[in-house]
Amino acid sequence: MTPGARVASAIEILDAVLAGDPAEKQLTTWARSNRYAGSKDRVAVRDLVFEALRCKQSFSVWGGEQTGRAILTGLFRAQGLDPQDVFTGEGYAPKPLSEEELAEGHAPQGHDALDVPEWLAPQLQADLGEDFAPVLTLLQSRAPVFLRVNLQATTRDAAIAALAAEEIVAEAHDLSPSALLVTKNPRRVQNSKVFAEGYVELQDAASQFVTDQIPLKNGARVLDYCAGGGGKSLALAARMPKGAVSLFAHDISHLRMRDIPVRAERAGVEVKVLETVEVAQNAPYDVVVCDVPCSGSGAWRRAPEGKWALTQERLDELTSIQAEILAKTKEYVSKGGVLAFLTCSLLRAENEAQVEAFLAANSDWRCMSQERLTPLAGGDGFFVAILKRA
Ligand SMILES: C[S@@+](CC[C@H](N)C(=O)[O-])C[C@H]1O[C@@H](n2cnc3c(N)ncnc32)[C@H](O)[C@@H]1O
Structure with missing residues (x-):
């Protein structure tokens, strides 16, 4: 799939999500009915949909409206890119932006820029204090991938070495003695031998900390x-x-x-x-x-x-x-x-x-x-x- 075709698919899925369907369900339905999409396409479309959902409010403001098309337009503008490079109408790319769409949208401010629901902002602000903006900003980006090393079966260093042998790069994380942060090829973990043999599990580092x-x-x-x-x-x-x-x-x-x-x-x-x-x-x-x-x-x-x-x-x-x-x-x-x-x-x-x-x-x-x-x-x-x- 071309980058434009992936964006068009993400727009279609987002519209269904905005209408109330769960994103996971929509992504599965889309993959089943678009068998030509390879695994890289599925990953790319999924990433676009989840990025759009994390920043739904700010991208809508950038795009001028809360529709799949406007949110994806906003996603490019937020990154300083010109959506017209992708919205070409060629092949399976979304059709070019109209004069109206080109005139709409602006940089978000305040709570819109932080993608925090307006009604919850005062509560979060009171509870997080000076961490409010930094935390909300972090929540706009993708979560890191962490592993929990099964310390009954191996050591953290041995797990790092075994992962490296499968081209998965991970490093110790200080939130827990069992935590590893995956810095390269996180998507290979679930098909790896290290995972299948029970040496590592996918688990967030803070989840390990609380346990x-x-x-x-x-x-x-x-x-x-x-x-x-x-x-x-x-x-x-x-x-x-x-x-x-x-x-x-x-x-x-x-x-x-x-x-x-x-x-x-x-x-x-x-x-x-x-x-x-x-x-x-x-x-x-x-x-x-x-x-x-x-x-x-x-x-x-x-x-x-x-x-x-x-x-x-x-x-x-x-x-x-x-x-x-x-x-x-x-x-x-x-x-x-x-x-x-x-x-x-x-x-x-x-x-x-x-x-x-x-x-x-x-x-x-x-x-x-x-x-x-x-x-x-x-x-x-x-x-x-x-x-x-x-
Ligand atoms: C935060 S999740 C648990 C995640 C899980 N401990 C883990 O580490 O993967 C909360 C769970 O509570 C369950 N739950 C909700 N209400 C409950 C209730 N009244 N009694 C017991 N479990 C409940 C839900 O089905 C859900 O699986």
């Missing part, structure tokens, strides 16, 4: 209550020798956990997947991890649609769900045990305020530590609080 903060002792019974695909369960398992802790995974959606057994086997660790009714039957646990559903504001580089879909109503709903999960899971924690509360949110309402409300309602609990990371530390934005039952 590192969870205290684990020999013989501990650990419940990952919102396990999803098992990222935290696997990271916890890899911190201890095989069999040293008993790990249980649960999620309200059993379907989301479908890959956990395969991933656990690849990593050579044991994770027991529980049905909801089995959670109470297996209680108490020494450690309960609640990686709760949240706004995802710390991870908007990876999932930019979430930034534009979030509303105050949804945020209120999420904070209620988080409080309910804490209230429920505290009952599963043994005396002297720990509840680890995690989010990938930058918002105080989902982080420190949840911890304050929990402690106010539960005088037999203490907060041992809490920390919020922003993307300025390198990874996604994450929050971790370690709560201990007396």
Whole structure:
């Protein structure tokens, strides 16, 4: 495909996304109905769509309108390029810009320039303080690719060497002793031997950092209550020798956990997947991890649609769900045990305020530590609080 044809495809997909369809679904539909598109074309179109979604507001202002065509026009203008070089109408390229389109659009200012939803800007500004603009600016660009080295199976240096043998360049990252930042050929990781043999997993460095903060002792019974695909369960398992802790995974959606057994086997660790009714039957646990559903504001580089879909109503709903999960899971924690509360949110309402409300309602609990990371530390934005039952 020519660069123009790729842009035309991205415009088509973006229009469907703007009409309410999820980007992933649209990209899959597009790839299925355009079999001539090779893997490089698919990657290029995907990158254009996600770049456009991360900067939807600023590119719309540059392009003069909120349509796929105007947003892609804005993408070129934002980079100091002339969209007319691509919008030629030749071959499968988008048709040339009209006089009207050429006259529209200007450089965005203020919140538009930062691609922050207007309604959320005051809250984020209050919560991030002087980091507000730097963090929002970082969220406009693509997330780095990080790996977690399975330290039960290899060392970080050996993993770097094994990756290099497959032309994947990675370096140690200081957010976690297990974290690697991939600097060359990140897209080869999932088809690599190092990955297939369980020496590395794809996991954000801040996600590794928050998991590192969870205290684990020999013989501990650990419940990952919102396990999803098992990222935290696997990271916890890899911190201890095989069999040293008993790990249980649960999620309200059993379907989301479908890959956990395969991933656990690849990593050579044991994770027991529980049905909801089995959670109470297996209680108490020494450690309960609640990686709760949240706004995802710390991870908007990876999932930019979430930034534009979030509303105050949804945020209120999420904070209620988080409080309910804490209230429920505290009952599963043994005396002297720990509840680890995690989010990938930058918002105080989902982080420190949840911890304050929990402690106010539960005088037999203490907060041992809490920390919020922003993307300025390198990874996604994450929050971790370690709560201990007396
Ligand atoms: C942030 S994701 C978890 C990500 C996962 N821990 C990982 O590291 O890959 C939040 C998860 O919470 C689950 N969830 C939502 N409401 C829940 C509830 N009331 N009880 C248990 N899990 C819930 C969602 O299905 C989702 O998989």
